[in-house]
Amino acid sequence: MRNTPTLVLCLMALAVSVLTACGGSDKSGDVRVLNVSTGYNSLDMYANDGSSSTDTLELQSVAYGSTSNYVGLKSGTYTVKFKVHSLSDTLQTLSGAKFADESHTTYIAFGSSGNFSALAINEDQGTPDSGKSQVQLYNTAEAGSLDVYLTDASAALTDTSPTFSAVASGSSATASSLDKGTYRLRVTGAGDKTDLRLDLASITFGDQKVSSVILTSTQGGVLVNALYLPQQGSLTEYKNTQSRVRAAVGIANGTTVTTGLGGLTLLNNATVGVVNSGYQQVTAGTAAVTLAVDGNALTVADQTLVAGADYTFLVWSNADGTQTSLISDDNHAPTSSGKVKIRLLNGMSGLAAPITLTANFSPVAERIAVGQASTAEQIDGGSDYELDVTNGDTGANLLSKTSVSLQSGNVYTMFLSGGGSAAVVGTLHKDR
Numbered sequence: 412m413r414n415t416p417t418l419v420l421c422l423m424a425l426a427v428s429v430l431t432a433c434g435g436s437d438k439s440g441d442v443r444v445l446n447v448s449t450g451y452n453s454l455d456m457y458a459n460d461g462s463s464s465t466d467t468l469e470l471q472s473v474a475y476g477s478t479s480n481y482v483g484l485k486s487g488t489y490t491v492k493f494k495v496h497s498l499s500d501t502l503q504t505l506s507g508a509k510f511a512d513e514s515h516t517t518y519i520a521f522g523s524s525g526n527f528s529a530l531a532i533n534e535d536q537g538t539p540d541s542g543k544s545q546v547q548l549y550n551t552a553e554a555g556s557l558d559v560y561l562t563d564a565s566a567a568l569t570d571t572s573p574t575f576s577a578v579a580s581g582s583s584a585t586a587s588s589l590d591k592g593t594y595r596l597r598v599t600g601a602g603d604k605t606d607l608r609l610d611l612a613s614i615t616f617g618d619q620k621v622s623s624v625i626l627t628s629t630q631g632g633v634l635v636n637a638l639y640l641p642q643q644g645s646l647t648e649y650k651n652t653q654s655r656v657r658a659a660v661g662i663a664n665g666t667t668v669t670t671g672l673g674g675l676t677l678l679n680n681a682t683v684g685v686v687n688s689g690y691q692q693v694t695a696g697t698a699a700v701t702l703a704v705d706g707n708a709l710t711v712a713d714q715t716l717v718a719g720a721d722y723t724f725l726v727w728s729n730a731d732g733t734q735t736s737l738i739s740d741d742n743h744a745p746t747s748s749g750k751v752k753i754r755l756l757n758g759m760s761g762l763a764a765p766i767t768l769t770a771n772f773s774p775v776a777e778r779i780a781v782g783q784a785s786t787a788e789q790i791d792g793g794s795d796y797e798l799d800v801t802n803g804d805t806g807a808n809l810l811s812k813t814s815v816s817l818q819s820g821n822v823y824t825m826f827l828s829g830g831g832s833a834a835v836v837g838t839l840h841k842d843r
Contacts, residue, residue, distance in 0.1 A: 440510025629719025661758020762830025
């Protein structure tokens with residue numbers, strides 16, 4: 412009996428040894444995924460540390476707008492792959508991802524269809540000084556380069572410098588140390604304080620906290636949403652409450668149109684072929700329509716505007732009289748370098764036939780009905796294009812524009828009006 416304590420100690424040591432050899436240590440690198448990809452509603456993440464020829468499914472069915480739980484990966488260097496849930500094709504492969512024991516990493520998965528990417532957040536930053544908060548900015552919106560302002564609620568942007576300047580799409584900015592407290596967050600196009608993309612009344616950064624602000628895409632591609640993610644914490648979403656709207660006139664020649672939406676006046680006594688020079692912001696939701704043709708008020712049903720979307724409100728006509736179309740605009744920037752996006756908007760009420768657009772004799776939009784717009788087509792930018800519009804039924808030429816410059820990275824609409832006994836009017840508009 413005198414040897415019993417020694418025997419117990421030996422058995423305990425043996426048990427610890429066995430557990431350690433079998434991977435019983437709870438130390439690991441914790442990894443999770445935040446899915447803000449508008450093109451992929453459900454994502455899987457695979458990882459491989461090189462010890463096997465087979466990738467291991469670590470996270471699955473991460474839904475759009477959500478953050479997964481953490482998964483623990485033993486210390487090492489991995490190849491990480493992202494795939495659409497239950498599909499075999501890989502969206503992106505990240506090589507050389509290093510995970511240390513007791514580390515924490517969040518991957519932001521983002522991008523539209525065919526334009527997927529991921530950014531890693533290191534969630535083990537040191538604690539800021541007392542009274543301070545550290546903020547990291549990630550731009551995952553396909554809205555171009557952006558400036559971000561964190562100010563007092565009443566501060567005018569004209570008197571303020573950006574907290575984060577010219578943050579390119581798909582990139583992050585150097586972390587900023589702020590005084591703890593509540594700020595007004597505003598996002599603009601880089602270098603243009605009048606180009607407001609998001610105006611958030613308040614966002615709070617806590618004392619000695621580390622957090623990330625993540626800008627995400629909207630339906631229209633120009634306005635942005637924001638997410639707040641504290642280090643190793645839970646996600647808070649701040650959605651844009653605005654839509655952007657413009658109006659166009661394709662009604663019979665010689666008439667004037669005054670119209671507005673949601674309390675905004677979009678056009679005032681505008682004639683055929685006129686399009687707003689720019690979009691205006693209006694609160695999303697149900698929006699009342701005002702419309703007068705030659706001074707005579709017409710009744711038009713309320714329109715529903717989706718937050719973050721861009722629209723063209725087209726006024727046109729047919730044998731039944733004045734018609735309207737609320738057309739959703741895709742103003743996301745081209746997904747490839749050197750490309751432009753271009754579409755066709757048919758306001759040719761006098762022709763009352765579908766129309767077709769070609770660029771250097773290659774089809775861009777085919778048989779687009781009056782009152783409708785084509786899906787934007789992505790083509791090479793260039794300085795000497797010929798754009799031709801033809802009757803989709805007969806093939807007859809309606810309009811030709813030569814020596815047209817299409818600047819890479821921009822989005823264009825070719826708007827056609829007139830036809831029949833009226834002159835054909837065609838204008839090329841740069842939407843962004």
